[in-house]
Amino acid sequence: MTTTHTTASREAWLAARLELLEAEKALTRKSDEVAQQRQALPWVRIDKTYRFDTDEGSASLADLFKGRSQLLVYHFMFGPDYKAGCPSCSSVADGFDGVAVHLANHDVTLMAVSRAPLDKLQAYKQRMGWRFPWASSAGSDFNFDFNISFTEAQQRDGSIEYNYERGGHAMDAADVPPPVAQFAATCGTDAATYTRDRPGLSTFVLEDGVVYHAYSTYARGVDGIWSMYRWLDRAPKGRNETGVWWKRHDEYVTR
Incomplete structure (x- = not known):
């Protein structure tokens, strides 16, 4: 041929x-x-108190730094009503364990944060075989304040602000893009519930006991830490995509 x-x-x-x-x-x-x-970028001082559930117990935002001066938070799509984490976020997170140890030895802590309760996160983490720290922000305003999670009311009235743009609303069944419906189903929920959480990355600095917000990126801004695409962009046929092809790593048929 x-x-x-x-x-x-x-x-x-x-x-x-x-x-x-x-x-x-x-x-x-x-x-x-x-x-x-x-x-x-200028830093924004954070005076609001946030609490998180972690493997070590209740923690403040400053506690998440684990004694280091910099914190990278991956906003992992795992809402309280999900039965499993988002497949896209899962493929992004597959690259965390390998780099986390290097970051930790360069004064940087890598942490995932989701709204699902801690026991759900722990069970999914065990399923995926991950070791990186993952905190639950259940009951906290953290995800909402950083424009990564939204309420049903915000969906209804179009007041969602995501990726520095305002807009978005609850989708009718006929309007749901097939990949969104597919991912929602794999998370055990519907599209509206699924899209009340979004992906992103936020960074923070701790100086003299004060936490500052330094940076946030969303949507395709996360591509830079999605390691499989860095490899595919160098493959002979590139990303070679005709639709959603990736899955959670334990869902592929072994080739």
């Missing part, structure tokens, strides 16, 4: 590769600039 992709001599490939290398170098330099701009 003849490939439909462009082929070339080694010399022609090298010329094209060198042209691509210049683009890659420019992208790396731009990424460095954006990282510096991200780090230059």
